[in-house]
Amino acid sequence: MVYEEGFTRSLPRPEVAIRALDLGKAFGAHTALDGFSLDVGAGTVCGLLGPNGAGKTTAVRILTTLTRPDSGQAQVAGFDVVRDPRQVRYRIGLVGQNASLDEILSGCENLVMFGRLLRLSAAAARRRAEELLAQFDLAAAANQPVADYSGGMRRRLDLAASLILSPPVLFLDEPTTGLDPRARIDVWSSIRSLVGSGTTVLLTTQYLEEADQLCDQIAVIDAGQVVAHGTPDELKAKVGPDRVETITRKPSLDEVFLHLTGHHPSTGRAEPMTENTR
Amino acid sequence: MSTFTAPQSTTTTGWLRDAATLTARVLRHWKRRPGSLVVSLLFPVLMVLMFGYLFGGAMAVPDGGYMAFLIPGMLAMAMLFGLETMVVSVTTDTAKGVTERIRAMPVTATAVLAGRSTADLLNAIVALAVMLITGLLVGWTAHRGLGLALGAIGLLLWLRFAFTWVGIYLGLLLKTPESAVAVQILVWPVGFLSSAFVSPDTMPGWLGTIATWNPLSATATAIRDLFGNPDWNTHGWAAEHSILIALIWPAVLTAIFLPLALASYRRLDR
Ligand SMILES: Nc1ncnc2c1ncn2[C@@H]1O[C@H](COP(=O)(O)OP(=O)(O)O)[C@@H](O)[C@H]1O
Numbered sequence: 001m002v003y004e005e006g007f008t009r010s011l012p013r014p015e016v017a018i019r020a021l022d023l024g025k026a027f028g029a030h031t032a033l034d035g036f037s038l039d040v041g042a043g044t045v046c047g048l049l050g051p052n053g054a055g056k057t058t059a060v061r062i063l064t065t066l067t068r069p070d071s072g073q074a075q076v077a078g079f080d081v082v083r084d085p086r087q088v089r090y091r092i093g094l095v096g097q098n099a100s101l102d103e104i105l106s107g108c109e110n111l112v113m114f115g116r117l118l119r120l121s122a123a124a125a126r127r128r129a130e131e132l133l134a135q136f137d138l139a140a141a142a143n144q145p146v147a148d149y150s151g152g153m154r155r156r157l158d159l160a161a162s163l164i165l166s167p168p169v170l171f172l173d174e175p176t177t178g179l180d181p182r183a184r185i186d187v188w189s190s191i192r193s194l195v196g197s198g199t200t201v202l203l204t205t206q207y208l209e210e211a212d213q214l215c216d217q218i219a220v221i222d223a224g225q226v227v228a229h230g231t232p233d234e235l236k237a238k239v240g241p242d243r244v245e246t247i248t249r250k251p252s253l254d255e256v257f258l259h260l261t262g263h264h265p266s267t268g269r270a271e272p273m274t275e276n277t278r
Numbered sequence: 279m280s281t282f283t284a285p286q287s288t289t290t291t292g293w294l295r296d297a298a299t300l301t302a303r304v305l306r307h308w309k310r311r312p313g314s315l316v317v318s319l320l321f322p323v324l325m326v327l328m329f330g331y332l333f334g335g336a337m338a339v340p341d342g343g344y345m346a347f348l349i350p351g352m353l354a355m356a357m358l359f360g361l362e363t364m365v366v367s368v369t370t371d372t373a374k375g376v377t378e379r380i381r382a383m384p385v386t387a388t389a390v391l392a393g394r395s396t397a398d399l400l401n402a403i404v405a406l407a408v409m410l411i412t413g414l415l416v417g418w419t420a421h422r423g424l425g426l427a428l429g430a431i432g433l434l435l436w437l438r439f440a441f442t443w444v445g446i447y448l449g450l451l452l453k454t455p456e457s458a459v460a461v462q463i464l465v466w467p468v469g470f471l472s473s474a475f476v477s478p479d480t481m482p483g484w485l486g487t488i489a490t491w492n493p494l495s496a497t498a499t500a501i502r503d504l505f506g507n508p509d510w511n512t513h514g515w516a517a518e519h520s521i522l523i524a525l526i527w528p529a530v531l532t533a534i535f536l537p538l539a540l541a542s543y544r545r546l547d548r
């Protein structure tokens with residue numbers, strides 16, 4: 001919370017593409033986010049890593065204007081998500097945790113429709129749709145209804161739909177969950193090629209390997225808070241010299257998570273061993 | 279990759295385009311899945327045949343025959359059936375995440391709902407055309423000229439416009455496509471507790487009163503008048519002022535459910 005003072009007065013530094021400050025959100029008696037703060041530098045890929053129920057989706061939904069926070073502030077691409085949602089919406093792409101496509105329409109019809117809603121002309125929407133279908137290897141299925149698509153194809157179309165305007169900030173909520181290994185590799189390579197083009201990406205994942213593969217920075221989230229933040233290597237170093245010395249190989253992110261939060265990421269099971277258990 | 283530009287326009291033309299894009303989307307659904315449209319169009323036709331030919335013989339018939347009484351009632355019922363279609367459409371969009379994607383785009387709530395409403399009116403126009411042709415084929419006719427007949431169609435679409443907002447609101451409230459079954463069932467008591475099929479005079483006292491004041495009855499009675507079709511009880515305040523009531527009821531429903539639908543859509547972020 002170093003930047004709490006003067007946060008509202010000072011303009012956001014342009015190099016910060018996503019800024020969340022002390023976000024809180026409760027659903028009934030259940031607190032989903034509890035003082036969630038995060039800065040993501042422009043042009044970087046930040047991984048939000050945490051187990052099921054940690055609050056990843058809630059954070060992404062607030063940052064993409066889909067959910068209103070109970071407390072705290074957030075800015076995306078320089079605009080406040082609560083006060084200026086429309087400006088934010090022009091500048092973001094979102095791939096939600098579940099596919100969000102019109103299943104009756106074809107892949108091409110989906111992309112053209114979303115392009116039109118983003119105010120592209122009919123011709124430009126069609127051109128962009130064809131461009132994206134080719135880029136995501138969906139040209140052959142362009143005119144099939146999405147209902148006939150496989151999970152991997154839907155994910156790629158979802159990704160394509162969120163890239164119509166080449167948004168400066170992209171949110172990917174568990175983009176490879178539920179995909180088979182081959183489809184996962186495909187989505188990874190799509191994400192990597194985006195990163196080259198200067199897009200800021202916030203990616204949530206339960207897969208430590210995924211965060212390590214794709215991200216410059218990782219924020220570990222647990223019980224609605226960021227409990228650790230740094231590069232994959234910094235996080236590994238935080239585990240402490242004793243562990244690094246006793247283990248000949250580098251500690252895996254799995255072990256990092258266990259050390260920082262006291263439980264395994266995949267199960268949420270509490271482990272009695274660490275000093276950081278809350 | 280094309281470079282990013284954020285269009286800043288929040289103009290009326292932009293709003294109209296968004297609404298038109300979302301209307302066109304529903305038309306594309308019809309093209310892609312004509313089966314469900316055809317079934318929804320043929321269902322009231324089937325009901326006309328069943329009620330007209332199977333039950334019609336047993337009905338106490340006003341001058342002019344049961345079919346001439348039934349067709350206006352079924353036209354009003356066809357407007358009510360739109361409710362279920364709308365609930366299915368809204369809840370499916372929620373379930374498939376389409377609502378979410380559109381909410382994360384710079385499209386205003388009013389444009390989204392206007393698109394739905396327009397598509398539903400187009401659906402209603404097609405449904406009315408099918409029913410009117412069916413009516414003409416089974417011997418129904420309008421006796422008081424084209425002008426009043428068009429007035430009757432206007433009243434029917436005005437009723438449908440009101441039901442559209444009820445449907446959008448229920449769809450946003452119920453959330454899951456499975457719950458549309460509840461609406462499908464609830465349509466029937468509303469339909470039978472009206473003058474669509476029989477005269478409210480034949481019902482027990484208080485049920486008859488409810489049926490007389492049912493919005494569906496007001497429109498059914500009013501269009502029987504405008505088409506020059508037979509009706510039973512044309513006495514009583516409600517029957518004598520059916521056109522006025524057929525204008526007021528949809529206005530009241532719209533005044534309640536349009537703001538509710540809009541507020542529900544806007545509150546999806548809670
Ligand atoms: N709409 C909602 N209503 C009630 N509880 C919710 C809702 N959304 C999320 N939650 C709860 O908030 C917590 C965080 O959820 P979520 O953000 O989806 O976590 P994650 O994406 O990390 O799995 C979970 O315990 C979840 O059950």
Ligand SMILES: [Mg+2]
Binds near residue numbers: 053056058097173174
């Ligand atoms: Mg999630």
